[in-house]
Amino acid sequence: MSITRRTVLALVPVAAIRCAAQNPNQPRALTPAQRRTTEMLVDRIIPADELGPGALECGAANYIDIQMADYLAPQREAWVAGLAALDAFALETQGSAFADLSAEKRDAVLMRLTDNGGPQTLQGFFNTARTYTLQGTFGDPHYGGNIGGKGWDIIRYPGPRPATSADMQKMDHEAEPYRRSAWGNE
Amino acid sequence: MAITLKPVDVAVVGLGAAGGVAVLPLCRAGLKVAGIEAGTWMDPHKDFKADEIHNNTRGLITTGNKIRREAPTIRNSPTGPSRRGGPSPMMNAIGGTSIHYHAQSWRLKPWDFKTVSETTKRYGRSYIPQGSTVEDWPISYDDLEPYYDIAEIEVGVSGKAGNIKGKLDKEGNIFEGPRQREYPMPHLRTCDYLEMMKKAARSLGWNPFHSPAAINSVPYNGHGACGYHGYCDRGGCHLQAKNSTCFSTIPKAQATKNLTIFDRAQVTRIVADANGKVMGVSYIFNDLEYFQPAKAVLVGSYTYENVRLLLLSKSKAFPNGLGNNKGQVGKHYFGHWDAQAGASASALFPMDLNIWYGAILSQGVVIDEWADDSFDHSGLGFIGGASMTVNTEKHPIAAAGGSTWGQVPRNWGSDWKRWIHQNAGRSASAYIQTNTFPYETTFLDLDPEAKDPLGDPVIRVTTMTRENERKAAMHAQDKAVEWFQAAGAVMTTKGNPNGPNLSTHTYGGTRMGDNPDTSVVDKWGFAHEAPNLGMLGGSVFGTSGARNPTLTIQALAWRTAEHLAKNWKSIAG
Numbered sequence: 001m002s003i004t005r006r007t008v009l010a011l012v013p014v015a016a017i018r019c020a021a022q023n024p025n026q027p028r029a030l031t032p033a034q035r036r037t038t039e040m041l042v043d044r045i046i047p048a049d050e051l052g053p054g055a056l057e058c059g060a061a062n063y064i065d066i067q068m069a070d071y072l073a074p075q076r077e078a079w080v081a082g083l084a085a086l087d088a089f090a091l092e093t094q095g096s097a098f099a100d101l102s103a104e105k106r107d108a109v110l111m112r113l114t115d116n117g118g119p120q121t122l123q124g125f126f127n128t129a130r131t132y133t134l135q136g137t138f139g140d141p142h143y144g145g146n147i148g149g150k151g152w153d154i155i156r157y158p159g160p161r162p163a164t165s166a167d168m169q170k171m172d173h174e175a176e177p178y179r180r181s182a183w184g185n186e
Numbered sequence: 187m188a189i190t191l192k193p194v195d196v197a198v199v200g201l202g203a204a205g206g207v208a209v210l211p212l213c214r215a216g217l218k219v220a221g222i223e224a225g226t227w228m229d230p231h232k233d234f235k236a237d238e239i240h241n242n243t244r245g246l247i248t249t250g251n252k253i254r255r256e257a258p259t260i261r262n263s264p265t266g267p268s269r270r271g272g273p274s275p276m277m278n279a280i281g282g283t284s285i286h287y288h289a290q291s292w293r294l295k296p297w298d299f300k301t302v303s304e305t306t307k308r309y310g311r312s313y314i315p316q317g318s319t320v321e322d323w324p325i326s327y328d329d330l331e332p333y334y335d336i337a338e339i340e341v342g343v344s345g346k347a348g349n350i351k352g353k354l355d356k357e358g359n360i361f362e363g364p365r366q367r368e369y370p371m372p373h374l375r376t377c378d379y380l381e382m383m384k385k386a387a388r389s390l391g392w393n394p395f396h397s398p399a400a401i402n403s404v405p406y407n408g409h410g411a412c413g414y415h416g417y418c419d420r421g422g423c424h425l426q427a428k429n430s431t432c433f434s435t436i437p438k439a440q441a442t443k444n445l446t447i448f449d450r451a452q453v454t455r456i457v458a459d460a461n462g463k464v465m466g467v468s469y470i471f472n473d474l475e476y477f478q479p480a481k482a483v484l485v486g487s488y489t490y491e492n493v494r495l496l497l498l499s500k501s502k503a504f505p506n507g508l509g510n511n512k513g514q515v516g517k518h519y520f521g522h523w524d525a526q527a528g529a530s531a532s533a534l535f536p537m538d539l540n541i542w543y544g545a546i547l548s549q550g551v552v553i554d555e556w557a558d559d560s561f562d563h564s565g566l567g568f569i570g571g572a573s574m575t576v577n578t579e580k581h582p583i584a585a586a587g588g589s590t591w592g593q594v595p596r597n598w599g600s601d602w603k604r605w606i607h608q609n610a611g612r613s614a615s616a617y618i619q620t621n622t623f624p625y626e627t628t629f630l631d632l633d634p635e636a637k638d639p640l641g642d643p644v645i646r647v648t649t650m651t652r653e654n655e656r657k658a659a660m661h662a663q664d665k666a667v668e669w670f671q672a673a674g675a676v677m678t679t680k681g682n683p684n685g686p687n688l689s690t691h692t693y694g695g696t697r698m699g700d701n702p703d704t705s706v707v708d709k710w711g712f713a714h715e716a717p718n719l720g721m722l723g724g725s726v727f728g729t730s731g732a733r734n735p736t737l738t739i740q741a742l743a744w745r746t747a748e749h750l751a752k753n754w755k756s757i758a759g
Contacts, residue, residue, distance in 0.1 A: 046598070054603070110599075138238075156607065157542055169543055183237070
């Protein structure tokens, strides 16, 4: 796998992104502990690695936290219950709450789940978590995730331009990444 | 106590793809028209965004709150229980579904109008699918051709003709019926991926052509050309280059000063007198009931709502619903067998396709060799077939979350991330639309339990899988796979077309026909039992064709409205 120009652009310091995600005026739904478990979960679904930031650095947990106080509010109760069930399963199988485990042990917990082990309701929760993680990593930055459009670099999506030229649809064309929200610069 | 409004000549129920077209010939003929629409204007700058979460994940353009609560129920046997049917494309807005549709703008084939007689002539009566209630339309392609022509011009359709007065052109669709002239605009822009797929099709001896589309390829109708930004699917056009009726025919009708729009007005009943003559419509606005008297009423509120309005509008003359004294309202319903019925084919390519940008099916290339009666069906065990479109426009959440083709063990983690980094932009699908027919056991009625917030029952859809349509769709899937393989796909997959979910293309329920025992409206679109009531939309179709319905809906709407204006005294007098 080659490191492309876009990937290099994606390697913005993590601290700076975390900072941008913390808008204190935006209502949030999760307690600090729930937020931390959410962060440690999305971090394993799309990990930071040699290809650049993962879901956590892109703001997927922030997306979930903000949207659970907004459009996804009807899902908040199920989300919080899922986090608790995840903790219980982590404690049972790895000896500690999920967020307190190392990356390797968190992977081991999730592998048990996705390789068809563990309670079925928890497998369902993982699928939901993956769906929200995708939304918070690859969706428009307007919703609190995909900060600075960095998630789009992961899949080499050129960005939501208002209009495109014929050249931009050529197979070998590498467009300058366009990283604005459709709702304006944020 | 309802508030009675000043009488108008014509009340048009619904200002969407159908009603939004019908108002134009009425207004131009000098008739005073009330356009009554449950939704309101949408703002291209505020409402139409290049935002997958807004358009696709949350469906905020396609389904307003009202529609979610009026969505039909569905059941898969004529006696079983029904359940809420999931998302529906119905929407409330001026422009209606034409705001967010894919805008592929097709003429049906001559065969679609004469399926029974043509099939019987070529293969024998036994080839008509068992249990089907299909009959020839009371009109032919030639009857509708002048109205296709005017709809293409007034709405604004781009494309390349394949048959002008019998002269074939391989750049267009050589299987189409004869047209009187070229499209008003050239087809939309091509791109490397589409050229690759055209080359592959030609290597198989097929005749690829660009989609006809109600999208401006060049400035037209006072609006600019398409920006190909890739958020056409389930979204409105921020450039007003998609020719939704709110940008095309409705403003032209407003310019005549003969159209009054009543928005946020939900029509609840069509009112008829004791002799069966329609007197006007009742609607709710701001929790108050209004009565709009009219000399004629045209109903264009989507297939489900057209049927529901008639069934709810009971009176002395029509105890079982308006125009339903022969029990035909709701009969001969069918939903299109397309991707929503499981018909699909997909491919993974070894290189970046760069189809992120584009204009969904409208920036597409189509194969029509395996649709309708373009090929010999002797011994195949089915009639019809499917059109196949390959197209542009990929959205990032869907692309990242798509199939990994069994190439990584899990759909999360670093291995998966590496895989989507390379491959999220390398898969493509073919959109397969199958010729679909009505059956004795596919119909619409009022759900005995599920109700909308006003307390009126919602529509109940009864439908089930069909051997003929399943075979036709599977035949087309095999051809689509062949096409992808010829183009160099490394992996391909096929769907499992087993029918019958809710489709975005819904037909029948107020079928058009000459025989009042098997249809609701006559060949002009007016109810056999209530001659000053016209029906607009897919509900009058007798067959689906293998392609999107909207241009045919619009050609028929124009024809029905023009017929009303030309025969005003005899119909409304």
